[in-house]
Structure formats: C-alpha cells, structure tokens
Amino acid sequence: MFSKILIANRGEIAARIIRTCQRFNIKTAAVFSEADQDAPYVQQADESYLIGKPRVNESYLNVEKIIKAAKESGAEAIHPGYGLLSENAAFAERVKQEGLTFIGPSAEVIAEMGDKIAARNVMKAAGVPVVPGTMEAVENVTEAKNIAEEIGYPVMVKAAAGGGGIGMQSVSSNEELAKAFESNQKRAKTFFGDGKMFIEKQIINPRHIEIQVLADHHGHALHLFERECSIQRRHQKVIEEAPSPFLSEETRKKMGDSALQAVQTLGYTNAGTIEFLVDENENFYFLEMNTRLQVEHPVTEEITGIDLVEQQLRVAAGEALSFSQNDLVINGHAIEARIYAEDSNTFYPSPGQLTKLSLPEDPGLRHELAVHSNSFVSPFYDPMIAKLIVHGESREAAVQKLTAALHQYEIEGIKSNITMLKRIVTNEHYLQGHTTTSFIQDYYLPAISKS
Amino acid sequence: MTEIKASMAGSVWKIVAQQGDSVAAGEDIAILESMKMEIPIPAEDGGTVKELKVAEGDFVNEGDVIAIIE
Numbered sequence: 001m002f003s004k005i006l007i008a009n010r011g012e013i014a015a016r017i018i019r020t021c022q023r024f025n026i027k028t029a030a031v032f033s034e035a036d037q038d039a040p041y042v043q044q045a046d047e048s049y050l051i052g053k054p055r056v057n058e059s060y061l062n063v064e065k066i067i068k069a070a071k072e073s074g075a076e077a078i079h080p081g082y083g084l085l086s087e088n089a090a091f092a093e094r095v096k097q098e099g100l101t102f103i104g105p106s107a108e109v110i111a112e113m114g115d116k117i118a119a120r121n122v123m124k125a126a127g128v129p130v131v132p133g134t135m136e137a138v139e140n141v142t143e144a145k146n147i148a149e150e151i152g153y154p155v156m157v158k159a160a161a162g163g164g165g166i167g168m169q170s171v172s173s174n175e176e177l178a179k180a181f182e183s184n185q186k187r188a189k190t191f192f193g194d195g196k197m198f199i200e201k202q203i204i205n206p207r208h209i210e211i212q213v214l215a216d217h218h219g220h221a222l223h224l225f226e227r228e229c230s231i232q233r234r235h236q237k238v239i240e241e242a243p244s245p246f247l248s249e250e251t252r253k254k255m256g257d258s259a260l261q262a263v264q265t266l267g268y269t270n271a272g273t274i275e276f277l278v279d280e281n282e283n284f285y286f287l288e289m290n291t292r293l294q295v296e297h298p299v300t301e302e303i304t305g306i307d308l309v310e311q312q313l314r315v316a317a318g319e320a321l322s323f324s325q326n327d328l329v330i331n332g333h334a335i336e337a338r339i340y341a342e343d344s345n346t347f348y349p350s351p352g353q354l355t356k357l358s359l360p361e362d363p364g365l366r367h368e369l370a371v372h373s374n375s376f377v378s379p380f381y382d383p384m385i386a387k388l389i390v391h392g393e394s395r396e397a398a399v400q401k402l403t404a405a406l407h408q409y410e411i412e413g414i415k416s417n418i419t420m421l422k423r424i425v426t427n428e429h430y431l432q433g434h435t436t437t438s439f440i441q442d443y444y445l446p447a448i449s450k451s
Numbered sequence: 452m453t454e455i456k457a458s459m460a461g462s463v464w465k466i467v468a469q470q471g472d473s474v475a476a477g478e479d480i481a482i483l484e485s486m487k488m489e490i491p492i493p494a495e496d497g498g499t500v501k502e503l504k505v506a507e508g509d510f511v512n513e514g515d516v517i518a519i520i521e
C-alpha cells in the first residue's frame with residue numbers, strides 16, 4: 001500500500017479521499033487555489049500546496065504545478081477525484097512517466113472511453129447494447145438528415161467530446177435538426193476543441209441507471225449493482241439512489257453481466273461506472289463510461305458496505321480484490337441529495353458568504369462537505385457544496401429519513417436547493433418511484449409554477 | 452432611464468456593449484460567469500448605454516446594477 005498520496009482535486013471529494021487515507025495511515029498532500037485557502041480539506045490533509053490563482057486552468061487543471069507539488073511532497077501516487085483532470089488521458093500518462101501511480105485506469109482506456117464514438121463502437125463489439133445511431137462522426141447537416149430519417153425522429157444530436165449536457169440536443173424534425181446540428185457543433189468546438197458530432201435515436205421517457213464496476217490487475221472484475229440517477233436539472237444529477245426502484249431482478253443481473261463484459265473487453269482496471277439509459281420496457285442501452293470515481297459513489301458504499309476509495313487505493317497499489325461477486329449483497333436502500341448553492345426555481349448559481357450551516361445529526365445520515373459554516377462559496381467552481389446521504393432498511397424508510405433531515409438542514413447567507421430537494425422527495429411521483437430523466441420538467445417545474 | 456441588474460452573483464466575464472452604444476431590447480449588455488455557468492444580461496428596453504457600472508473581471512452580487520440605459 002502507499003505511504004503518501006497527492007489529491008489532485010478540491011472540495012468534498014478531496015475531504016472524502018483524505019478520510020479513507022487516514023483510516024489506513026496513508027499521508028495526504030492536498031493542492032489548493034487562492035480561492036480555496038480556507039476550505040476544510042486543506043486543513044484536513046497532512047500537507048497542502050498552493051498551486052495558483054482561482055481559475056481552474058491556473059490551478060486545478062495546471063498539470064505542471066500539480067506534478068511539481070507531487071514531487072515536492074514525495075507522494076507515490078495521485079488520486080484525481082472526479083471532474084477536473086480525472087478523465088484526462090494525457091495527465092494519467094504524464095503521472096506514469098514521472099514514475100508515480102495514477103489512481104485510476106490506464107491512459108489508453110481513459111482516451112478510448114473519452115471519445116463517445118469510439119466508446120460506442122467498443123461497447124457494441126463487446127456485445128453491450130447501444131442506442132441505435134451512427135457509428136462514425138457525421139460530417140454535415142445533409143448527412144445528419146439522412147441518418148435521422150432512417151432511424152426515425154425524435155433523435156439526439158450529440159458532440160463526441162461532450163459532457164454535462166453540453167453539445168447535446170433533442171430534435172424532432174429536419175428543420176430543428178439543421179439548426180441544432182450547427183449550433184451544437186459550434187458549442188462543442190468552443191467548449192471541447194472538437195466539433196465531431198453523432199446522432200442517436202432518442203429513447204422516450206428514459207431512466208438513467210448506471211453500474212459501478214471494480215477490477216484489479218490480476219484479472220478479477222466485479223460489479224457493485226446499480227445507481228438510479230434519473231433526477232437531473234441542466235443534465236446534472238440532483239438525487240441518486242441505490243438500488244433502483246424500477247429494475248427487476250432479471251434486468252439487474254443482465255445489466256451487471258453486460259457491464260462486466262465491457263470491463264473484460266476493455267481490460268479495465270480500478271473503479272469505473274457504466275451509464276445506461278433504460279426505457280419503459282427495461283431495455284437498456286450503453287450511454288457512456290466514466291473512468292473514475294463518481295460523485296454519487298456513496299450510495300453504493302452504503303448498500304454494499306464497500307469503501308470504494310479504499311478499493312481504488314488497493315487496486316492501484318497492485319493488490320488483488322479480496323472479495324468476489326457472490327460476497328456482495330444489497331443491504332437496504334440509500335439515497336444521496338446533492339446540496340447546490342443555487343436558486344431552487346431558476347437553478348442559477350448563488351455564490352457568496354455563508355453565514356450559517358447547521359446539519360442534521362441522526363444515525364443513518366452521512367455528510368460530505370466542501371464548506372464550513374462561514375465559508376465563502378466561490379464563483380469559480382461547481383455549485384455543489386455538500387452531499388447528504390441516507391441509508392434505511394427500505395426505500396420508504398430512506399425517503400422518510402431524508403425528508404426529516406432536509407427539514408433540519410439549514411443554510412443561510414446564500415441560496416441553496418434545499419427547498420427544491422424537499423419538494424422532490426415529498427412529490428407523490430417520487431414516492432412511487434417514477435424517476436425518469438424528465439422528472440424535473442414533468443413534475444417539479446409545473447408544481448412550483450402553480451404555487 | 453432603466454437600470455440593468457445582475458440576475459445572479461458572479462464575475463463579469465465579458466462586457467458586450469460600450470458606453471454610448473445604442474442597444475435594442477433583448478440585446479446583451481454583458482455576460483456574467485458563475486460556477487461554470489455563463490448567463491447573458493440583456494437590456495430590457497432599447498436605448499443608449501449611458502453608463503457601465505462594472506468592468507470585466509469585477510465580482511457582482513445578485514441585484515447589483517450592471518448598466519444604465521437611457
């Protein structure tokens with residue numbers, strides 16, 4: 001096992017990684033920007049390195065500064081967390097070249113899964129179902145129209161390098177397609193420096209359900225069941241749970257088997273997630289693979305009892321997985337609510353000075369925090385300031401616990417989405433498990449505009 | 452005279468209109484950036500930009516005046 005690692009990330013995930021390291025006496029080195037000097041994780045780490053100005057390209061995306069800090073600290077490995085450099089193949093390769101261990105899969109796999117068209121082709125070849133659509137980049141609008149007419153509207157226009165909902169749009173006619181193709185291609189070039197586009201059939205009323213996988217360097221791979229992550233605003237997840245209230249045992253097993261087939265074909269190592277769209281008839285289709293730890297990993301930890309960060313460290317250090325698929329069972333139900341610094345109605349960000357943060361404290365509650373009670377929430381980073389995770393014996397018990405906890409959760413000084421979360425978890429459709437990706441649009445927004 | 456106010460807290464990413472420019476209703480005056488989101492701030496009514504109250508890189512709070520249109 002490692003004796004010291006550097007965490008190339010910030011906020012709650014840096015704090016989360018430090019917590020596991022402390023359990024195993026692994027020393028931690030944190031990096032921070034000028035905007036994060038006062039962040040809790042900077043204090044919690046054994047040592048911290050200031051790496052630059054607030055903007056991410058001058059700090060958390062600055063590979064040279066992060067490598068320099070790693071060298072100076074004497075760390076043997078780098079944990080990239082999620083977001084930032086976590087799915088940057090060049091960074092993973094550089095870490096290796098510097099004689100350090102990247103806590104994640106190989107640079108080759110990261111690159112392969114980072115290109116959505118390549119990923120689709122690999123998955124299809126591995127026997128994993130993919131959404132009907134183009135297997136190669138579409139060059140122009142005319143070609144796009146021909147394909148769309150062939151597979152049938154509505155279709156999704158997507159940027160190959162896209163993510164977070166950027167460069168992606170649903171269209172239902174030739175006219176809409178023409179507009180959407182060009183505007184999203186332009187956006188994709190601006191945001192990702194890559195204007196490659198592809199077209200997929202749109203799945204109606206889908207759920208977003210993903211499978212957590214774990215594989216070591218000794219040929220062992222297993223899956224840790226699914227996470228249901230359908231409730232999203234601006235294509236970003238808000239509430240996640242495990243297990244999914246929708247899947248039958250048969251489909252759960254099929255999806256797990258498909259995910260393992262993908263892992264074996266890729267020669268994947270470390271923790272990863274295969275995201276699927278699931279339609280109303282439980283048909284599932286590969287969406288993308290995230291070659292890193294996910295924001296919502298705690299719900300999996302809560303129902304399996306496995307510490308995913310611990311497993312990532314062990315795998316990266318060359319250890320073999322010490323348990324097998326048959327050892328894993330689903331225990332109860334877990335839900336995660338992401339606490340965002342944003343307006344509950346418009347979803348506009350709300351950075352600023354926190355004046356109060358008072359957290360509910362009950363058994364079965366877990367907090368992941370990026371802030372303390374008088375933090376300044378910076379406008380430079382993601383609006384997620386905390387996560388609240390609950391575990392209960394059943395979905396009903398977990399929802400009750402979450403509802404009670406949200407009513408005690410107090411944030412003052414900035415706006416937060418607590419009001420939104422409370423409304424979602426008490427909505428009758430949520431209680432019945434009607435969690436499709438259009439939940440916010442279908443049930444939440446109409447409810448708030450009525451009141 | 453109308454005051455154009457910030458619809459969210461964040462930093463001024465770009466100033467699109469200059470002092471003295473005439474702008475139409477709905478035309479962008481500035482673009483704010485916050486938490487990885489860019490929000491354009493349009494003029495509600497057409498007119499002339501009398502004064503810009505902010506510069507690129509400034510931090511503004513929700514409700515702060517960005518510009519005055521006459």
